[in-house]
Amino acid sequence: MAVVASREQALAVAAVPRVVPSHNGGGGHHDEPQRPAMNQLGLWLFFVSESFLFASLLVARFYLAGTSRGHVDQMLGLGITAVLLVSSLTAYLSEVSIAQGNRGAFLFYLLLTIVLGVAFAGGVAFEWSTAEFSRSEPYGTAFFTMTGLHASHVISGVAMLGLVYYLGLRGHFSAKDHWGVEAVVKYWHFVDVVWVFFYPALYLIGA
């Protein structure tokens, strides 16, 4: 086998400037046909991974405290849950609006989502400040860790929604190209779904 020759040939081939429309540099983030599908899968795999984190806390809650529950403000719990569920709806409407090219509605619903997200985080903070149990007892440990980790996801979601809002104001995103909006909205739904599991585990089960 003409080893050296083939090496030089291959190097020569590599050195010839090429026109490869679907690939660029090593950045790999320009115009590949698989890009939308890869982004989707990547995002969903991230959710799968995060689910394991939240599941570990859900399991820990029952392992530590069984079904016993400290005193929580039921109306507040119901209220912030409703706020978060509605915020998923507004996030969805925001995404649909940009998909239809309606920038005004997109920004309006996005802002509404941010406001609802902040309201949810504020509700959690209020619950923390008025809690009648301490973090050094089993239920309190589970409660503060689960709501804390969830709220940190809500706050990071609000930050990303805020970034999308800023970009949207400056004319980014369109009916054809709004992956950034879609990704953040999906993340928002995911955080919402986590709460759908956490809420009954912390507020409803047991006595």
Added chain:
Amino acid sequence: MSETAVVQQPQGAMPAILPVVRGIIGAALGFALGAGATSLIRIATGHDAWDLELNFVLGYTLAAPGWLLGVGVWQFWGREWLGWKPQEPLLHGWQRYFTFCTDHKVIGVQYLVTFVVLFLLAGAFAMLIRLQLLSPENPVLADGTYNRVMSLHGIIMIAVAVASVVGGFGNYFVPLMIGARDVAFPRLNALTFWLIPPVAVLLLGAQAVGGWDSGWTAYPPLSVRNASGQIFFNMAIITFGLSSILSGLNFLTTVTYLRAPGMSWGKLPVFVWSVICASIIALTFTQFFAAAMLMVTLDRIAGFSFFSASDGGKPILYQHIFWFYSHPAVYIFALPGFGITLEIIAHFSRKPLFAYRWAVGGMLGIVAISGLVWAHHMFVSGMSPWMHGMFLVSTEIISIPTGLVFLSALGTIWMAKIWIRTPMLFALSVVFNFMIGGLTGIFLADVPTDVNLSDTYFVVAHFHYTIVGAEIFALFADIYYWFPKITGKMYDERLGQIHFWIMFIAFNMTFIPMFYPGLHGMNRRIATYTPDLQGINIFISSMAFILGASFLIFIWNMCYSLLRGPVAAADPWRARTLEWRVSSPPPVENFPALPVIHGNPYDYGVPNAPAYAIIAIAGASGEDDPAEGGN
């Protein structure tokens, strides 16, 4: 963009050190911000300004993103978040190895060099441990120091086991082997590597604040009460876990969507399958280790009571969560080791891989069962007895899919005309070592024997057989196998074989005798032992020193060959898989045109087998298939 030539000019004479300096500045700013804000809040609420652990954790929480942004995330990625145009990463010149480079081959080398260095460092700690165990009278280290050294050895080696093969060779060769130009998320890939330096700095820096003495497993209550080095360890694990999770996500997406035309799942090289399997585990279970570290951290710095039994916490919770990750994690170590072993055995046996589908099914079966066996680490923990039988059975069951992988290796060797070269020697030794690791594992899976053997050197010997004997030997098989492809130079075969035989014999002479003190009750993680075991410990230590010395030959061989070695052929092993169809080292973006896959990767000596791949542009060596005897 895309119509311009791919070959870019290096962007001026950028000093290679600059990105790292920027990263350090970013980390310092982040730390100052986080720790400073914490101090202000503490002063405002009437506490002392400085609480080492609390300030450190909140400082680090901002220091890590600061490091990443400084080292290149901002320049090449983050600008995009504000709608600005990111810069294009440097793709040529030696400087790119010190920058936020998105080329998967550069990232592979970055991982590999980093982890080989860490491997040698942690190996040096093992030498220190064996020096101590020459005598039961603590000749070298004080008890506490011994435990810190042992802990540091443990966790660095675990990190090496997690990331050296997958991070190093996975990054370098998975895109090449599936016929892709890069991974699905190249910038995310670079980010996973640049998360590693903080991990190393934290683990070594922990020694400045007393280190930690709770081993790599960090069980509470000790890990809630020991020196502040523990908190550095916790942050290191959470950071490393993030890196591991994101790279798993990247591999899964890459293999799903970037396989070359014609590369069906059934034609994937078995190494790629093993990386898929390891990635599934890394993506999911790793979160549990992070969760466990979060809990320990909250107990330490914020007065939570996950593990404080006096406040109603449950220390065993930690063990469940920890092992729910850490048992599957051993398959993150082992599966890529199995993958590369099968790969090399097929190429050097010059035969089709025996029972390819069963081997792949076996690896997927291991993944499926890996999450159901964790509590066999806890038979003496005091957990509910009804779990014992369940976990005994599930642990025994996982040996069935493992056996399929094993049979595939044996069936490939069977009646083969084996071509003995250093990579093949290492690959064959994996089969031998793992057999011993597997057989001794039975005694640890069975409750009646495990109750007696738990926490003894029997366990130490067993897991060194599985992790070192299988994965680290496979890592070295890998290094020798792909050295010519990565460097374009050939290593010295004679020195390679000398290294193999010394390492193989010294390894077995170290760890076979180690079962004996284990059976006689010598406890692991303790700096001393009963005097009657000194003879065998002196023998073990002597062999361990020879094992350690064998790596000097390896280092010499690698360094000398890199600088002075003969130029390597594009395909020195006459192997069929895609990485050998391009030059050594491969060009940026790997292939002149995407290869089209026609045959199977291991059809050596199969009459009328089609060429594995055809690369369209003339001059690439795609058509001359070595298996068809055209050479």
